[in-house]
Amino acid sequence: MAVQSPSQPSPPAFSGVKFRESLTAYLFILPAVAIIALFGLFPIGYSLYMSLYDWIVQQGDFIGFEHYQTILGDLPGTIAFAAGLSLFVVAYLVWDRAFKQLDNGKLIAGAVGALVLIAGGFVTSFGWGRMIEGTTNADFLLGLPITLYYAIFSVPVQLSFGLIIAYLLYQNIKGKEVFRMLYFLPYVTPAVAAAAVFRTIFSPRETSVANQAVGLFGLEPLRWLQDARPITEILFGVQWEGFWAGPSLALMSIVFLGWWMYTGYNAVIFLAGLGSIPRDLYEAAEIDGANQVQVFRYITLPLLSPVTFYLSVIAFIGTFKAFNTIYVMRERSALGTVDTASIVIFDTFRAGRRYGLAAAQAIILFIIILAMTQVQNKIFGEKVFYG
Amino acid sequence: MASQVSTYEGEPIDVSGKYRIQSSAGMFALYALLVIGVAVVIVPFFWMLMTSLMTLGESLNRAWIPAVPQWDNYIRAWDEANFGEYFVNSIIITVVTVFGILIMSTLAAYAFARIKFPGRELIFALLLTTLMIPESVTMIPNFLGIRGDVLGPTLLCAPGNAEFMTTIWGTFFPCDGWINTLQALSIPFMGSAFSIFLLRQFFAQIPWELWDAARIDGAGHLRFLVQIVLPNSLAPIMTVAIFAFIGAWNSFLWPLIVTTEDTWRPLAVGLYNFVTDAGSELNLMMAGSVITIVPILILYFFTQKQFTEGIVTSGLKG
Numbered sequence: 001m002a003v004q005s006p007s008q009p010s011p012p013a014f015s016g017v018k019f020r021e022s023l024t025a026y027l028f029i030l031p032a033v034a035i036i037a038l039f040g041l042f043p044i045g046y047s048l049y050m051s052l053y054d055w056i057v058q059q060g061d062f063i064g065f066e067h068y069q070t071i072l073g074d075l076p077g078t079i080a081f082a083a084g085l086s087l088f089v090v091a092y093l094v095w096d097r098a099f100k101q102l103d104n105g106k107l108i109a110g111a112v113g114a115l116v117l118i119a120g121g122f123v124t125s126f127g128w129g130r131m132i133e134g135t136t137n138a139d140f141l142l143g144l145p146i147t148l149y150y151a152i153f154s155v156p157v158q159l160s161f162g163l164i165i166a167y168l169l170y171q172n173i174k175g176k177e178v179f180r181m182l183y184f185l186p187y188v189t190p191a192v193a194a195a196a197v198f199r200t201i202f203s204p205r206e207t208s209v210a211n212q213a214v215g216l217f218g219l220e221p222l223r224w225l226q227d228a229r230p231i232t233e234i235l236f237g238v239q240w241e242g243f244w245a246g247p248s249l250a251l252m253s254i255v256f257l258g259w260w261m262y263t264g265y266n267a268v269i270f271l272a273g274l275g276s277i278p279r280d281l282y283e284a285a286e287i288d289g290a291n292q293v294q295v296f297r298y299i300t301l302p303l304l305s306p307v308t309f310y311l312s313v314i315a316f317i318g319t320f321k322a323f324n325t326i327y328v329m330r331e332r333s334a335l336g337t338v339d340t341a342s343i344v345i346f347d348t349f350r351a352g353r354r355y356g357l358a359a360a361q362a363i364i365l366f367i368i369i370l371a372m373t374q375v376q377n378k379i380f381g382e383k384v385f386y387g
Numbered sequence: 388m389a390s391q392v393s394t395y396e397g398e399p400i401d402v403s404g405k406y407r408i409q410s411s412a413g414m415f416a417l418y419a420l421l422v423i424g425v426a427v428v429i430v431p432f433f434w435m436l437m438t439s440l441m442t443l444g445e446s447l448n449r450a451w452i453p454a455v456p457q458w459d460n461y462i463r464a465w466d467e468a469n470f471g472e473y474f475v476n477s478i479i480i481t482v483v484t485v486f487g488i489l490i491m492s493t494l495a496a497y498a499f500a501r502i503k504f505p506g507r508e509l510i511f512a513l514l515l516t517t518l519m520i521p522e523s524v525t526m527i528p529n530f531l532g533i534r535g536d537v538l539g540p541t542l543l544c545a546p547g548n549a550e551f552m553t554t555i556w557g558t559f560f561p562c563d564g565w566i567n568t569l570q571a572l573s574i575p576f577m578g579s580a581f582s583i584f585l586l587r588q589f590f591a592q593i594p595w596e597l598w599d600a601a602r603i604d605g606a607g608h609l610r611f612l613v614q615i616v617l618p619n620s621l622a623p624i625m626t627v628a629i630f631a632f633i634g635a636w637n638s639f640l641w642p643l644i645v646t647t648e649d650t651w652r653p654l655a656v657g658l659y660n661f662v663t664d665a666g667s668e669l670n671l672m673m674a675g676s677v678i679t680i681v682p683i684l685i686l687y688f689f690t691q692k693q694f695t696e697g698i699v700t701s702g703l704k705g
Contacts (some may be wrong), residue, residue, distance in 0.1 A: 021502055028498035032491040033510060035578030040517035043528035050527065086531050107491055173414075181691055184424050185432070188687045188694075190637045192655040193679040196662045197435045200669060207449045209434055264428065265698070272699040321521040324639045328659055344522045350644075355527055362524040369521060 044366070047359040057354030067360035071140050077130025084124025089375060091116035108381045142336070143344040144368075149247035150326075151319040151338055154258040159311055161259065162266025163304075167296075169189035169267070170274045180271065183264035194261060199225065202253040202329075210253075224253045228335040248337035254329050258319070266311050273307035274300070313376050320369050341365045435680075439673035441486050446670040457670070464674035468667075471648055473657035474678055477636060480572045480653055484635040485628055487577035492627060496586035497612050501598070511587075515581040522640055533571045535564030571645045572653065576635060582627045585697075589623040590616060626697035629690050636683055654679045 002225055053069050054060035072078045095113030135141055165183060169176055186194065201209040202224035211221040222234070230245035232238055240246075247255070277300065285295050323342045332337045339347070345365065349358035438446050440456040465471040498504070499511050565571035593616055601611045617624070639655040644651045658675050661667050687694060 022504040024651055025498040025502040025504040025507070027493040028502070028608070029510065032495035032583060033514065034580045035491070035574065036514055036517055036580055037578075038532075039529055039575040039578065040520065040525060040580070041513065043525040043532075044520065044529035046531075047524055061632070165421075168417055171414075171417055173417060173421070179421055179425065180695070181688075182428055184695065185684075186428060188633060188683055190655060190679050190683060192637075192639050192658050192662075193676040194431070196658055196672060196676045197431050199662060200438075200672070201431060201434065205447070207447070209430070212449070258425070260431070268695060268698060300567070317519070323522065327640075328662060342521065342523045346526075346640075349527055350532075355531075359527050362521070362527065365522060366524045369519070373519070 014309065031332045047362055050356050051360035051363055053356045055354075055359070057353050057355065060356070063356075067357050070136050070357065071364060073131040073134030073136075073141070073359060077127045077134060079127070080123050080220070081127030081131060084120045084127055087116055087123060091120055092379060116226030137357065139336075139344045139348065140341060140364070143241050143339050143341040146247070146251065146337065147320055147340040147342075150255060150258075151250060151316055153219065153224070153247060153252065153255045154262075155312060155315045155317050157255075157259055158262045158266055158315060159308065161263040162311070163270050163308075165263065165267040166270030166274055167300075169265070169271055174186045180268060183267050186261045187265040187266065189261070191261070191324040192328055195325040198253070198257045198260075198325075199329050202256070221335075222249065225250050225329055226333040228333065228337045244250050248334060250331065250334035254326055255336055257325050257329065258322075261325070262315065262318075266315075269311055270309060272288045272303065309353065309376075309380055312380075313373065316376065317369060317373065320365070320372070341368075419662070435673050435676055438670055439668050439677050443668050443670055446673070448669075460670050460674045461678070464671045464678065468661055468671050468675060469538060469649060470657060470661075470675045470678050473652055473654045476651050477653040477655075478682075480569065480642075480651070481632055481635040483569065484573040484576050485631045488579045488582055488631040489624065489628060492579055492582035492586055493575055493612070493617070493624070496583045496590055497608070497616060499583065500587045500590035501593075502608065514583060517580050526640060529575060529641075533565045533575075533645055535562060566645055567648055567650050569651055572642055572651055573635075575641065576638065579627075579631065579634075582631065584619070585627055586623055589620055593619060607662060622693065625690070625693050626700075629686065629694055630697060632686060633683060 050059075052062060052064060054063045054066075069075075091113045094116055095109050131141060132138060169179055169183075173179070202223070203210075204223040204226050206221045208221075208224070210224055214220075214222060223379065227234070227249035230240065230248055232244075232246045234241050234249055281299050281303070282295065285299055288296070319344060320340075322340065323346065326338055326340055326343055327346070330343065341361070342365070345358050345361045348354050348361060352358070434451070437450075437452055439460055440458070441460075443454040445453055465474075470601055499507060557566060597615055598611060601615055606614070636653075637655065638653075639659070642653050642656045645660065646656055649657075658672075658679050661675055663673055673700075
């Protein structure tokens with residue numbers, strides 16, 4: 001954020017004037033700051049406080065970290081899990097940075113990185129196993145892989161479709177304005193209304209729009225939002241268990257809505273990014289005889305990297321916070337396969353009335369989001385080319 | 388370099404054509420792809436509109452276009468399914484919220500941009516951190532706060548205090564809290580760190596000579612803000628207003644928690660209840676969706692340029 005402090009003539013030396021200036025300023029910021037402090041900052045502290053109590057509608061006994069124990073199951077398991085995840089990051093850093101000075105550095109880095117990666121995978125799944133075994137309320141833990149599926153299947157597709165559309169619109173076409181306006185429409189559509197429409201589009205009725213569409217390819221009608229089976233089973237007929245079975249068809253239907261809603265937004269931002277790539281670079285490439293693919297690979301993509309980074313951070317955090325569309329589209333017969341972390345928190349709060357437990361879940365989600373932003377900044381922030 | 392940087396529209400100023408598709412076959416493929424994309428975007432809207440005009444029988448069968456448009460559906464959705472009331476609620480909530488955001492954000496942004504005071508950078512940084520906090524973290528304490536659990540019962544609603552609660556204080560801060568009130572649905576949204584951030588960027592660029600001149604004329608900060616800064620900042624204020632409008636209109640999670648009856652229930656929550664009600668008729672549901680979407684679309688079509696510009700500047704420079 002390129003926030004520049006306004007260059008300001010130094011205020012008069014009279015301390016009385018200074019004092020009055022400051023007073024005016026405090027009065028000006030008071031309403032907004034009071035509201036943000038009350039409804040934005042204070043709740044974080046209060047959530048922490050609540051999470052330490054047995055709080056079911058009414059405040060109960062102080063129970064310390066018992067809620068966290070309930071959610072995470074097992075402290076050593078949690079530590080192992082977190083350590084395993086950090087090994088993934090380490091593996092990436094080794095693979096990316098270490099041994100660069102050596103002659104056969106790439107080979108060594110690759111080997112070491114792979115070892116660390118395998119170790120990370122092992123430790124992670126060991127820790128996860130202990131957590132699942134130890135937890136007395138698995139809803140939140142089970143919600144985490146679902147949240148991850150939701151992010152992984154949403155973000156890359158939204159970004160690449162967005163980039164493709166932006167690249168097409170960047171060509172010399174007529175009616176660019178109209179196209180851009182239409183592509184942007186889903187982004188401004190109220191999420192609940194869009195979800196209401198997609199809920200019926202992906203309904204299991206034989207006559208639903210989605211089933212008519214698969215019917216065009218001669219496929220049998222599917223149960224979409226009501227189908228709890230993992231997509232690997234539907235696509236390949238395999239009966240996998242656990243994380244590698246992938247998201248359910250119900251979750252994928254919600255992911256489709258995400259593609260529909262956010263692709264246009266990404267396209268508009270990418271288009272602006274394309275427009276700000278200096279023209280002389282293209283001219284230089286032309287003189288050097290580069291072809292279109294090379295120009296795209298070596299000029300367009302690197303120069304777009306700040307935009308791509310920004311969009312992926314926004315989108316990733318967005319999917320971890322996502323609530324509205326999932327909540328509206330979720331069906332009982334999806335058997336909880338669409339319940340991401342935010343949905344679990346809301347259920348614990350509203351349906352379960354376990355305010356203390358829900359607050360603890362929310363705190364954990366907040367920590368996860370903070371950690372993810374940090375990692376994204378560390379790993380990818382430095383790779384970004386800022387011109 | 389400045390001359391080659393494009394406008395937000397991605398409209399590069401006569402870039403040489405070499406790296407753009409030129410052959411007619413290529414152009415055909417280009418348009419074909421773009422049109423397919425547009426079709427994917429438009430079909431749900433089209434389907435929604437058509438279904439909202441069907442009879443119930445048509446909407447449940449394979450029909451794509453109603454035999455006879457049933458405009459009556461809208462009247463039924465408006466009256467029987469109560470979308471009329473939700474619509475009016477949404478309008479009031481949104482207008483109140485937008486005005487609140489505009490007034491508070493302008494004042495705060497002005498102070499952050501143009502007055503030096505102790506703690507300025509710190510307070511501003513604190514405000515910005517709230518942009519990262521998920522709603523699920525804040526919702527539970529805020530719900531308790533609105534319900535009056537945090538302060539109300541313990542402090543003011545003690546039995547000995549009954550007389551005090553019959554005063555004007557009690558009408559604004561009743562013991563049963565702000566559940567089902569306009570305040571609960573608007574005030575928490577009025578402090579908008581995002582709006583303050585956007586406006587501050589702009590206010591900081593207003594020349595200091597103007598302030599010096601105004602000060603010589605005896606104007607204080609408030610008068611300078613109202614008479615000089617605001618008339619010169621209509622574009623960013625408009626952008627903030629549009630974002631605020633859309634945010635308020637689309638908000639769902641918070642209104643879902645703090646409304647238990649129809650009095651102040653906004654469209655998003657009303658539509659959600661209708662959608663998840665087992666006996667709801669599909670055609671009326673789509674009519675309700677249209678009613679929810681149309682105001683936003685109208686706003687979008689009329690303020691498109693502002694809108695995209697706002698998205699891009701907040702996106703790229705934020």
